[in-house]
Amino acid sequence: MSQDFYQHIFAKQQNLEAVPSNREITAWALKVIHLLYPEQTGQLYASVDELKDEFLxxxxxxxxIMRATKACSNCDTSKLAKKFFEGLPELFRILNTxxxxxFNGDPAARSEFEVIRTYPGFYAISLYRVAHSLYIDDIPLLxxxxxxYAHSKTGIDIHPAAKIDEYFYIDHGTGIVIGESCTIGKHVKLYQGVTLGALSVDKSMANTKRHPTxxxxxxxxxxxxxxxxxxxxxxNSVVGGNVWLTKSxxxxxRVYHTPNHRILKRLSMKLFGEKK
Known part of the structure; x- marks a missing residue:
């Protein structure tokens, strides 16, 4: 590589102010969730005052973090941070729904503890709800x-701007995509591989509602x-597997995909140990 290339990269480093890494930012959010749900880590506090100090x-x-990332140029970061934490009781209530x-919808779920500790759907939903709370206060980037990060860990891609009401249930989850302007009501259940996307990705549509309700x-x-x-x-509708919809x-x-199946060849039962 040429010296000019090294100089170019070095110049970029000099112009880049030190900001927290994505890992540090995500660690902050996970610590908030772990305080709300100690079931995830098992970490306990000796007193209410100690717990209160950790929230503070x-x-x-x-x-x-907001100051370091210049989350907003003319805002009071202390006020925004305080507003987020004052909203935690409501966020906690919604996460509980x-x-x-x-738990109610999955026959395999043995306890709420199991849901909190092991379900990727809840993991993705909880990070989305924290992110959405920041988003609605016009805090960028975070x-x-x-x-x-939740997408990278679970395969569930939820844009923080999406509006998702309470009692939201993601089953399995891998491959789910929920777009920026999507609106989802109460008691909605999504299975793996569902896409709630846009008909067009033209940049001119950036500020329009592109995703379904x-x-x-x-x-x-x-x-x-x-x-x-x-x-x-x-x-109260049901959309079956592999359905493709662009209309309301x-x-x-009730809408289902109905593929035509044709048996090409019937295998001999000898393959499965059938005795003559």
């Missing part, structure tokens, strides 16, 4: 870092793709 420490840490939805009590099975900002899945469904709809 994380509030100050958020303030410093998500836990309840997963929300996307958090949801992309899913109303209350909807189930969307694995591999379904639903596209478009004007597409509405009406309440009225409430109480």
């Amino acid at each position: 420490r994380l509030e100050n840490e958020l303030c410093e 998500d836990i309840q939805a997963i 929300p996307r870092i958090l949801t992309e 899913v109303e209350d009590n909807v189930v969307i099975y694995s591999g379904a793709t639903i596209l478009g900002g004007e597409t509405i899945i009406g309440h 469904l009225p409430p109480n709809s």
